[in-house]
Structure formats: C-alpha cells, structure tokens
Amino acid sequence: MPAIERLSIVVPVYNEEENLPLLHQAIRSAMDVLPWPWEVIFVNDGSQDGSGKVLETLAFTDPVHVRVVDLRRNFGQTAAIAAGIDHATGDVIVLMDADLQNDPADIPMMLEKIQEGYDVVSGWRVHRQDAYLTRTLPSRIANELISWVTGVRLHDYGCTLKAYRREVLTGFKLYGEMHRFIPVYAHGVGARIVEVPVCHHPRRFGKAKYGLERTLKVILDLFTVKFLNSYANKPIYLFGGTGAVLIAISALLLVYLFVRRVFFGIGVLSSPFFQMATMIGILGFQSILMGLIAELLVRTYHESQGKPTYTVRRVIRNGEEERISINSH
Known part of the structure; x- marks a missing residue:
C-alpha cells in the first residue's frame, strides 16, 4: 500500500x-x-x-x-x-x-x-x-x-x-x-x-x-x-427485467380472461382486465426498448471517451508496485 x-x-x-x-x-x-x-x-x-x-x-x-x-x-x-x-x-x-x-x-x-x-x-x-x-x-x-x-x-x-x-x-x-x-x-x-x-x-x-x-x-x-x-454498465438488466415482468403479468391476465371465456362464457374484450393487460404489455415492450436504447448510450459513453468497464487496484512490474489511478486500464 x-x-x-x-x-x-x-x-x-x-x-x-x-x-x-x-x-x-x-x-x-x-x-x-x-x-x-x-x-x-x-x-x-x-x-x-x-x-x-x-x-x-x-x-x-x-x-x-x-x-x-x-x-x-x-x-x-x-x-x-x-x-x-x-x-x-x-x-x-x-x-x-x-x-x-x-x-x-x-x-x-x-x-x-x-x-x-x-x-x-x-x-x-x-x-x-x-x-x-x-x-x-x-x-x-x-x-x-x-x-x-x-x-x-x-x-x-x-x-x-x-x-x-x-x-x-x-x-x-x-x-x-x-x-x-x-x-x-x-x-x-x-x-x-x-x-x-x-x-x-x-x-x-x-x-x-x-x-x-x-x-x-x-x-x-x-x-x-x-x-x-x-x-450504469448494463441498463438492459433494469429496463429489460422490468419489461419482462410487465409482459409476464400481461400474459397472465390474458390467460385468466380466456379461461373465464372458455368455462364461464364471459366476454374478453368487454372486460376492464383486457384493457389493463394490453396497457401493461405495451409498457413492458416499451421498457425493453428503453433498455436497448440505454445500452447503445452506455457503449457510446464508454467507447467515445475510452473509459474502461473495469478498475485496477495495482500493477506489479519488475518487482515494483506501480501507483495508478483507479480508473486506469
């Protein structure tokens, strides 16, 4: 040290x-x-x-x-x-x-x-x-x-x-x-x-x-x-994960509506749950798209400025420790 x-x-x-x-x-x-x-x-x-x-x-x-x-x-x-x-x-x-x-x-x-x-x-x-x-x-x-x-x-x-x-x-x-x-x-x-x-x-x-x-x-x-x-380095994990959860909720709601339709004869399109499932599905899809856009921005940020995606604590060369910035490649 x-x-x-x-x-x-x-x-x-x-x-x-x-x-x-x-x-x-x-x-x-x-x-x-x-x-x-x-x-x-x-x-x-x-x-x-x-x-x-x-x-x-x-x-x-x-x-x-x-x-x-x-x-x-x-x-x-x-x-x-x-x-x-x-x-x-x-x-x-x-x-x-x-x-x-x-x-x-x-x-x-x-x-x-x-x-x-x-x-x-x-x-x-x-x-x-x-x-x-x-x-x-x-x-x-x-x-x-x-x-x-x-x-x-x-x-x-x-x-x-x-x-x-x-x-x-x-x-x-x-x-x-x-x-x-x-x-x-x-x-x-x-x-x-x-x-x-x-x-x-x-x-x-x-x-x-x-x-x-x-x-x-x-x-x-x-x-x-x-x-x-x-x-910051993988925004798709946040936006994509959120989008996947929303799409899964939308799919479950649609399955629920069709089960009611098959067994109880209740209309699908007239149910407020159908509009809810549609909106949630759209939000999920948009969230994934936002994640992809954020991924492009992150890559532009790192590559245009030459910023590494890792940090180095120390380098030992020729038997001596080099003092480096924590942002060094």
Missing part, C-alpha cells in the same frame, strides 16, 4: 465567520504533529457574512497551509466539496465541516486506518450532538435506507468527516446532495471502506443550514446512485 505523501483537508464554508479562526487553530494543532506536508482548502460557498474576509486573512497569515477557493455564489455543499477536491494536491483527502462539530483531532486516527490499507475511512458520530427529532432521527432512518438500497453498510452517511485516497474520488462527478454517497461510488470500484467512531460537538456559533427538507433530496438522489452503481 503506497505511503501517504501529502494530505489535503477540504472544508466547505457557508456563513461560519465566528467558527473559522477556531477551526483553523484546531486543524493546525492536530496537523503540525504529523510527519506529512499538509494543506487545508477552505471553499467559500457564497457566504453572506464576513466569512470571506476571515478566510482571506487566514490565507495571508498562514500561506504555507491555507488555500481559499471563493465561489461566485452559493452552489451548495456538494458543489463546494467538488471544488475543494478539484483544487486539492494531496494523495489523501479529508472532508470536514466548518461548524466546529467535527473535531480535527480525529484526523490522525483516520490516517492510521488509511495506512493500514483502507481507501475510505468514514466517520461515525456515535454520540451526535443535534436535535433528535429534526436531525438525528431522520438521519438514522436515511442511513438505514441507504445501507439497505446500496448494500454498503454505514451507520452515518451524513457525517462529512471522511478520509479518502485520491484515486477513489476520480471518475465521477458530484451533483445534488451526492457528497454523502461518495463511499457508495468508491465501493463500486472496489475501495476498501472502514467506519470509525469520531467526536461530535454541539454547535457553538451560527445555526444549522439544513433541515428536514434535505431528507427528500437525499432520497431522490438515492435512486440515481442505485442506478449508476448497479446498472
């Missing part, structure tokens, strides 16, 4: 003026004892308060470690995280919130897990310091649903504090609220994932930026993630 060469910490920021100086100090206290060079990338996601000025001051007072990416407007947490990853130079990237609820002191422990051979280390807020009914309970339900749908069992998808090897973050774009699904994407390309308990502190300054409305967005994004993770 390649050693850590450089660490990047990505912190999306939205209206966290009072928290930023304390967060910077806490990060320095935790990172300065580590043997690797490190940087922290603050992404100002269109803050309305004085966060931009504070970040500018930090960038000038600690130019060795602090980089600031200033977005033109508020694009959302996922977009801010994507911007931070794009500007990071480390081979290991840690994501964390700017509200001081994540503790930078947990990062060294997470890096130890990376050195043990894991590609993703996910934080688990065992003792979460948030309102139970509006934050913690909906989060627990969402975590169970995501784990069940994706097959990637994690207790706390919503915890931003996670550490990644860079190679498992390449090959996909983040949209909507999909930053919480990065472990699912990483699992899809064979990443080794471990979950570790981390500290979670009550918010000291400011207020939470998200409420119950975020739960619906997460559920909708879950449909996309499930499709991309399970059927």
